[in-house]
Amino acid sequence: MNQSNNLIEDLVDALRCMPGIGKKSARRIAYHLLERDREGARHLAGRLTAAMDQIGHCQQCRMLTEKTICDFCSQERRDPTLLCVVETPADVYAMNEAGYKGRFFVLMGHLSPLDGIGPEELGLDQLATLLDSGEVEEVILATNLTVEGETTAHFISEMVRARDIRTTRIAYGVPYGGELEYIDSSTLTHALNGRRDFT
Numbered sequence: 331m332n333q334s335n336n337l338i339e340d341l342v343d344a345l346r347c348m349p350g351i352g353k354k355s356a357r358r359i360a361y362h363l364l365e366r367d368r369e370g371a372r373h374l375a376g377r378l379t380a381a382m383d384q385i386g387h388c389q390q391c392r393m394l395t396e397k398t399i400c401d402f403c404s405q406e407r408r409d410p411t412l413l414c415v416v417e418t419p420a421d422v423y424a425m426n427e428a429g430y431k432g433r434f435f436v437l438m439g440h441l442s443p444l445d446g447i448g449p450e451e452l453g454l455d456q457l458a459t460l461l462d463s464g465e466v467e468e469v470i471l472a473t474n475l476t477v478e479g480e481t482t483a484h485f486i487s488e489m490v491r492a493r494d495i496r497t498t499r500i501a502y503g504v505p506y507g508g509e510l511e512y513i514d515s516s517t518l519t520h521a522l523n524g525r526r527d528f529t
Contacts, residue, residue, distance in 0.1 A: 411467040
């Protein structure tokens with residue numbers, strides 16, 4: 331195999347690091363960039379390099395940012411007594427778009443002993459410091475509804491309750507506009523268990 335083919339295969343392999351991109355998709359992207367958009371590829375490479383070099387974590391909430399304190403933590407209008415714990419930066423944007431007005435704490439994952447992800451990797455020591463500040467009155471657990479997400483939520487709830495701080499879990503269940511016959515049984519079970527008074 332000649333050098334140019336090695337470079338193409340290297341590019342294909344590099345593109346496969348992204349979630350949801352298999353070998354066929356990576357090859358299609360590589361050929362598109364090489365055949366039709368070399369300038370776009372150069373721009374993408376520059377932006378990726380800049381992002382990898384300059385983006386770190388917010389010192390308060392662990393959100394991805396190029397600043398010491400992220401834009402969410404810098405907003406004075408946010409309620410400092412509410413703290414929403416989420417797994418990823420994408421979850422922060424989802425909760426913000428849903429109208430949440432409190433502060434965030436981003437775990438950057440969930441507990442997964444098989445993958446070597448424990449409390450230290452999730453920054454739970456930093457979360458404990460935040461909880462000990464005396465400012466937080468309620469912690470909203472918004473981890474994913476997976477085995478790992480539920481385990482993580484349970485672990486954090488024990489931490490929070492030990493400090494006599496209110497702990498709540500976001501409700502999961504039937505989506506707005508959803509028809510019951512099309513909802514899976516585990517979703518319906520959670521919706522039923524999380525029912526509240528009708529007003």
